[in-house]
Amino acid sequence: MTSAIPLRQPCPPGACDCGREALLEDPRGDLRILRLTRQEEQRLLERLACIRxxxxxxxxxxxxxxxxxxxxxxxxxxxxVRSMRGIEIRIEHLPGLCRKTRQAIPAAIRRGLERTPEIAWRLLDSFDLLRDA
Structure with missing residues (x-):
């Protein structure tokens, strides 16, 4: 017996612009983002906040x-860049991605960068911004 892959529960009507229903109706739609349930989202956000x-x-x-x-x-x-707010974290538009998740992922990454600023310095250095420092 096979079990169905759990999909994210729909947002309340009018609360989100994710396009979940249109994605479910599209036979060629990429449903991977809908596998990000609320519990999995919390695990992802915790993991992003604890980057090493x-x-x-x-x-x-x-x-x-x-x-x-x-x-x-x-x-x-x-x-x-004077603070972690100066680092731009952009998520490409993806049908099915909840509005709150689009906001929570960059916030979790910023928390991780604030917790370990060496990551931000290496990121800036990878763009050759600290070559004269």
């Missing part, structure tokens, strides 16, 4: 793309 180093963060980016189809870019912002 830049390699770990890049590994999480790859895994989120492979497992959920979620493309995440992290780069220094347009203006100078």
């Amino acid at each position: 180093d830049l390699d770990d963060l890049e590994h999480m980016q790859r895994r989120m793309f492979e497992q959920l189809g979620l493309r995440l870019t992290i780069a220094p912002g347009f203006n100078e």
Whole structure:
């Protein structure tokens, strides 16, 4: 007997613009993001808040793309970076991704960067921003 893969429960009507219903109706739609249940989302956010180093963060980016189809870019912002707010964390639009999750993932990454600022320094250095420091 096979069990169905649990899908995320729908958001209350009018509370989200995720497009979950349209994604479910599309036969060619990528349903991977709907496998991110609320419990799995909490585990992901905890994991992102506890990143150890830049390699770990890049590994999480790859895994989120492979497992959920979620493309995440992290780069220094347009203006100078004086705090973690200056680092731009962008999630590419993905049908089925809840509005709250789109906000929670960058917040969790920022918490991880604030907890271990060496990651932010290595990130900035990878963009060659600290070469003269």
